[in-house]
Amino acid sequence: MAEILFSSWGGEVVDNRSKEPQEYETASKVSLPEYFQQNEEIKALIGWYGIVLRTSEVNIVDLCRTYMEAIQEKSCGKCFLCRIGTKVIADTLGRMCRGKGRQADLEILARLAESISESSKCNIGQSGPLPLRHALEYFADDFALAANGGAAIPAGTYRSKLTAPCMDACPIHLDIPTYVECIKEGKFQESLDVIRERLPLPGVVGRVCVRPCEEHCRRTNLDEPISIKFLKRFVSDYELEKNKEPHYLVEAAEKTGSVAIVGAGPAGVTCAYHLARKGHQVTIYEKLGEPGGMSAVGIPDYRLPRQILRGEVEQVQKLGVTIHYDTQVGKDIKLSQLEADNDAVFIAHGAHLSSAMRVEGENDGYKGFITGVQYLLDINLGKDPYPEGKKVVVVGGGNVAIDCVRCSFRVNKPDVNLVYRRTRNEMPADEVEIHDAEEEKVVFHYLTQPIKVIAENGKVVGLQCIKMELGEPDESGRRRPVPVEGSEFIIDCDIVVPAIGQTIDLSMLEGIDKVETTRWNTIVVNEFTKQTENPKIFCAGDCQTSPGALITACAGGRTAAINIDKLINGLNLEAAEDDYFDKLFDVVKVYDPAEDIGFLGGRARYQLEMLPPDTRKWTFDEVEKGFSPQEAMAEADRCLRCYRVATIAVTEATS
Amino acid sequence: MVTLTIDGKEVKVPQGTTILAAARTAGIRIPTLCYHGRLDPIGSCRMCVVEIEGIAHPMAACTTPVEEGIAVISNSDRIQRIREDSLKLILVNHPLDCPICDKGGECLLQDLVYEFGIDKVEYQAPKPARESLYATPLIRYWPDRCVMCLRCVTACREIKGIGAIEIKGEGYGSQVVVIDAEKCQSCGECLSVCPTGALTENLSRFKGRPWLVERVPTTCTYCGCGCQLELNVQNNRVIGVTTQEGKGVNLGSLCVKGRFGYEFIGSDERLTTPLIKKDGEFKEASWEEALTLVAERFGAIKEEFGPDAIGGLSSARCTNEENYLFQKFMRGVIGTNNVDHCARL
Incomplete structure (x- = not known):
């Protein structure tokens, strides 16, 4: 990481301009990668949190001009100060850069920057002029020169990007502030249109998303995050309730072709949706008789009602996508055949094999020993996986394990246990899911590891376990559980469900050239394009x-x-410029959990009404009821609209 | 109830009340421009920002709910500067055509600029290239005068449930446009909430200044709803229709007919006496003459052909009571069930 000449990022001022390189202080609040894209060095960053300069080659007035022009361009126009004020600032800076500055400009810039950042309606205006205020304070000489007839300043090369903490955290980068704002204004259909620009499954994702957006919601710093997930579910439910047909923007590409997709899961369906909207002929080959892949197999109906998933996939089919069910690629049809018959093939068949627990007895074919994926698949297809069994032990701490335990009640198995080798704090499952399982009275055995499946007459009768304690942290940062000697015990049960993870079946790749795999059985692709070595x-x-x-x-x-x-x-x-900004924002964090926002908070988020635990645990009815329009609008009104802009100065390096 | 202080004065209000509403309860004035009593708070003008002790950022009083124990300061040098800047930025390109603006004299922007004594604006920006993209034969949009407070957009959506107008574009170039002309019913809700002269009535331009007209409260005659309105009368001629926010069953809203259909009152073509056709030509007559003739003819027809030879058709412009009396008359006096109503046709 190259040294930093000046930084005001996050309010921490590091000024090395008058120091020798060996005396340079380092900035603790920001680290700035050396390169934006290959051969393009980052010389400076200006954004919502301040300014970072790496070299004195960057003219600060021109940097501020570019940034304020980007702010003005992204201003929504919905409040006076930001809409007009940032225009006045951008124009004034532009004039100064052309060598036509006036002494009075300095006062105008300082005053407006203060008023706009103090009183704008959203974070564009609040954060926009902040680095300009830093610049006016710490680069007063440069501004004084530009305001007093300095020479015209040659324009540098810059890249700007609009983002928001929630939007950046969302893997598909949904424009969350906009669709939430639409809900606030009662424009539910428009909100859905914004979501569907990227995502064809709002009803599914609005129910089961792990919501990184909410973890990065800036409102958390004030009181509680916005209920983004359920707002998405609300607009999708509203459309269904009103019996409205979704409308999609279809814009055929210049040249269209045929594409085969392996797997009708979330990846396959989303890919098909975007290709179909471009006019391509898409055929999906699905091994199961149902769409949804792991979301159909692994997510029970009480969290994701079947008709929601089917309905959204049917909508994608209406765009002209064909799905062949019960067709396993590699068995019923060869991948090489698909490769030969189509312009491209997209593999998204998921990870459906259960990982082995590596315990005695797991490969002996005992009745009552059922893998998590199979267990959920049977239940979700309406079958009881093992009607004889009533006492269940599920092994694992992820969402699939939690789904297995909660489903067990719903197929009338009253005694349900979960075995996990670490503690509740380390459990990777969704906190809400764990809480709901606790409410439904699942018996949790923490710090417990299975060592042997015990069977009599070929049937499971118990699981021998050993107690664990937490030792030193491992490479994942979680403390490694170690067995406590002599603490073995047996949990009586007739069903054992291992749900410690899934692996990938790569058998279909036989005979295919240039598709590489890793030692974790994943397929290797270019991170920006998702293309394998086989074009x-x-x-x-x-x-x-x-x-x-x-x-x-x-x-x-x-x-x-x-x-x-x-x-x-x-x-x-x-890779597109946006991809490189994604990389940059992995380092320069868009969300700072420690930020003191300085607003009046205290507005708790709206909670969904839920079926009571005693009723819900025996049925597959959806547990969470959705928002009413009034609740959704009030919840959306809590959004702080944290849009923000980053501008970087770059140079074409010769290396 | 939540207890807070505003400028040192203790105020008790129900939870969920905004700071602005709490201040109004306590008789403390906080200036506003975009705020409108019938709309959800918009928060576009930032005129109502206030300081709260211990909170770094000024907060908009119209959109911020009160919290227990907060101490609100409704004005300070900082707040004054922000409010002045908000107005000054509007004035950067607002035309000073107040002498010929229909809204002159009842314009909220004019009042606020006067209140804050803004006599010069040091900020500059070129005039945005705005087109007049919203107008109907009855409503005129003056894009230069529009401050984009969004009252019109909000009223169209919230009060009328239509959403025909919307803000489009970004930054300085954004403007209010019709997004769905088919939806617009020219009801004029937008112009009734416009705080400036950006939306005016096309019919009454240059007919009279707001402070010269007499406002006569009355009930709309177009249907049985009973909407309350005020006829704006100058020299015994009706030159416009206005309403009062929140007044009457209509709470100040009107439909296109109630708001704009007033010209018939002073029309030269309006009948002011009954006419009786004699020798193939209509002749003016007195009410007594006319009613006597009608009564005689009804009597004669009933005698000769029976009561079912007569039918009555009533008007949607009558009240329920009038319609009731009309059918009573047809059934009880004429003796027929041949009675109907134009709204059913």
């Missing part, structure tokens, strides 16, 4: 990332669709 084959979703969030799979599907469209149209497949 016709793309891949995303769990089979590329290993089991992950549904929304990440959707994002991968969308990226693949954009690049498949480019491939068919003979365009270069390369």
Whole structure:
């Protein structure tokens, strides 16, 4: 990381301008990557949190001009000060850069920057002039020169990007502030249109998303995050309730082609949706008799009613997408055949094999030993996986494990246990899901590891476990559980469900050239394009990332669709400027959980009404009821609209 | 109830009350421009920002609910500067055509600029290239005068449930446009909430200054709803219709007929006496003459052909009571059930 000459990022002023390089102080609030994209060095950053300069080559007045012009361009026009004030500032800076500055300009800039940042309606105006205020304070000489007939300043090379903490955290980068604002204004259809620009599954994602957006919601710093997920569900439910047909923007590409997709899960369906909207012929091959992939198999009806998932996939089919169900690629049809018959193939068949627990007895085919994926699949297809069994032990701490325990009640198995080798704090499952399972009275055995499946006459009768304690942290940062000697015990049960993770079945790749895989059995792709080494084959979703969030799979599907469209149209497949900004924002964080916002808060988020635990645990009825329009609008009104802009000064390096 | 202080004065208000509403309860004035009593707070003008002790950022009083124990300061040098800047920025390109503006004399912007004594604006920006993209034969939009407070957009959506107008574009170039001309019913709700002269009535331009007209409260005659309105009368001629916010069953709203259909009152073509056709030509007659003739003819027709030879058709412009009496007359006096109402046709 190259040294920093000046930084005011996050209110921490590091000024090395009059120091020798060996005396340079480092900025603790920001680290700035050396390169934006290959051969493009980052010379300076200006944004919502301040200014970072790496070299004195960047003219601060010109940097501020570019940034304020970007702010003005992104101002929504809905409040006076930001709409007109940022225009006055941008024009004034522009005039100064042309060598036509006036002494009075300095006072105008300082006063307006203060008023706009203090009183604008949203964060564009609040954060926009902040770095200008830093610049006026710490670069007073440069501004004084520009205001007093200094020479015209040559314009540098810059890149600007609008973002928001929630939007940046969302893998598919939904324009959350806009769709939430539409809800606030009662424009539910418009809100859905904004979501559907990127995501065809608002009803699904609005129910089961792991919502990184809410974890990065700036309102958390004030009181509680916005209920983004349920707002998305609300607009989708509203459309269904009103029996409105969704409308999609279809804009055929210049050249269209045919694309085969393996798997009708979130990645496959999202990819198909974007390709179909571009006019391409899309055929999906799905191994199961149902759409949704892991979201159909792994997510029970009480969290995601079947008709919601089917309905949204049917809408995508109406765009002209064909789905062949009960068709396994690699068995019923060869991947090489699809590759030969189509312009491109997108592999998104997920990760459906259960990981082994590596305990004695798991491979002995005992009755009552059922993998988590199979267990949920049976239940979701309306079957009881093992009617004889009544006492269940599920092993694992992820969402699939929680789904298994909660489903067990719903197929009339009253004694339900969960075994997890660490503590509740380390559990990767969604906090809300754990809480709901606790409410439904699942028995949790923390710090417990299975060591042997005990069977009699070929039937499971118990699970032998050992107690664990937490030792030193491992590479994931979580403390490694170690067995407590002599603490073995047996949980009596007739069903054991291992749900410790899933792996990927790569058998279909046999005979396919140039598709590489990793030692974790994932498929290797270019991170920006999702293209494999074989130019016709793309891949995303769990089979590329290993089991992950549904929304990440959707994002991968969308990226693949954009690049498949480019491939068919003979365009270069390369990373876009937005991709490089994503990389930059991995380092320069868009959300700061420690930020003191300085607003009056105290507005709690609206909670959804839920079925009571004693009723819901025996049925597959959806547990959470949705928002009413009034509740949704009031919740959306809590959004702080944290749009913000970052501008970087770059140089074309020769290396 | 939540207890707070505003400028040191203790105020108790129900939870969920905004700071602005709390201040109004306590008789403390906080200036506003975009705020309108019938609309959800918009928060576009930032005139109502206030300081709260211990909170770094000024907050908009119209959109911020009260919290227990807060101490609000309704004005300070900082707040005064922000309010002045908000007005000055509007004035950067607002035309000073108040002498020929229909709204002159009852314009909220004019009042606020006067109140704040703004006599010069040091800020500059070129005039935005705004087109007049919103107008109907009855409503005229003056884009230069529009401060984009969004009252019209909000009223169209919230009060009328139509949403025909919307803000489009970004930054300085954004403007109010019709997004769906089909939806617009020319009801004029937008112009009734406009605080400036950006939306005016096309019919009454240059007919009279607001302070010269007499406002006569009356009930709209177009249908049985009973909307309350004020006829703006000058020299015994009706030159416009206005309403009072929140007054009557209509709470100040009107439809296109009630707001704009007043010209018949002073029309030269309006009948002012009954006419009786004699020798194939209509002749003016007195009411007594006319009513006597009608009564005689009804009597004669009933005698000769029976009561069912007569039918009555009533008007939607009558009240329920008048319609009731009309059917009573047809049934009880004429003796027929042949009675109907034009609204059913």
